[in-house]
Amino acid sequence: MANDMTDCPDHRRPASIAPLDAWYGSTLGRELADQEARCLERMLRDTFGYYLLQVGGGTALSEAIQVSRVRRRILLLPTAAPYSLGLQTVAVPERLPIAADSVDLVVLPHTLEFADDARQVLREAERVLIPEGRLVVFGFNALSLWGLWRLVRRGQGGLPWCGRFLTSFRICDWLSLLGFNIELQETMMFRPPWRRALLQQFSFLDTLGRRFWPVFGGVYALRAVKRVSTLTPLRTSWKSRRPVLAAGAVEPTTRETATRSVGLGKTAEGTRV
Structure with a gap:
């Protein structure tokens, strides 16, 4: 069994993002961190911009983020950390101290499982992203x-089993309601979360899982894009309305006046004949 007895954070505290760095140091955590890093590199390969915001997750994905084309990186943590990953900010994920429509890419590495309100975290991510900005969720x-x-392990505590696991279907539904479109989706870690299952003879489970039952992977990754509907403004009509006569009749146009004149001429001529 993996060494995962790190204490679970108290969800009653304002800072409710679980620091997974200690668990990532375990045998199971190192294997997961390696697979997530490779997945993140693929998802960031064609993304670019000025600002990338990572909410939680620590340093497990730092190398993968470094290869992205985003110029500046902001790491948001519940408490100050001794390491540096670009600009470091201490805050809670439900209330991001970031201006609206200012970030090109937001990465949520297992942030939703340990947040007090997962849907509010997604709302905040949608708020700070620019139109056509990307969101990556692990x-x-x-x-x-x-x-x-x-x-089985929930009553015993320990990371990451004390978190609130969600399905990718629910995350996709929430993102759809917020106006996101899912671009990429991957799953990984089809082996049981035991140290012995990480041996080479069990690697066939990952191969079979990716091919035959991808929805049952232990970890999922999503990349979504923020869509903003553009409204085409109606052009103001500058054509003046025809004046209404005192009697309530509409003043005839020039064509109507000419037609009436011709009709009267024919009638007069017929009378003279």
Whole structure:
């Protein structure tokens, strides 16, 4: 069994992002960190911009983020950390101290599982992203062997099993309501979350899982784009309305006046004949 007895954070505190750095140091955590880093590199390959905001997650994905084309990186943590990953900010994910429509890319590495309000975190991510900005979410899948093991370990505490695992289907539904479109989706870690399962003879489970039952991976990754509907303004009509006569009749146009004149001429001529 993996060494994952790190205490779970108290969700009653304002700073409710779980510091996963200690758990990433375990055997199981190192394997997951390696797979997530490779996945993040693929998801950031064609992204660029001025600002990248990482909410939680610590240093596990730092190398993958360094290869991105985003110029400046902001790391938001619940408490100050001794390491540096660009500009470091201490805040809670439900109230990001970031201006609206100012960030090109937001990365949430297992932030939703340990937040007090996961939907509010997504709302904040949508708020700070610019139109056509990207959001990357890593999460533990409730519909997996990892989710089943969490049910067994939940009463014992320890990271990451004390978190609230969600499914990728629910995350996609929430993102759709916020106006996001899902661009990429990957799953990983199809082996049971045990140290022995990481041996080479069990690697076939990852191969079979990716091919036959991808929705049951222990961890999912999503990349979504913020869509903003553009409204085409109606052009103001500068054509003046025809004046209304005192009697309430509409004043005839020039064409109507000419037609009436011709009609009267024919009538007069017929009378003279």
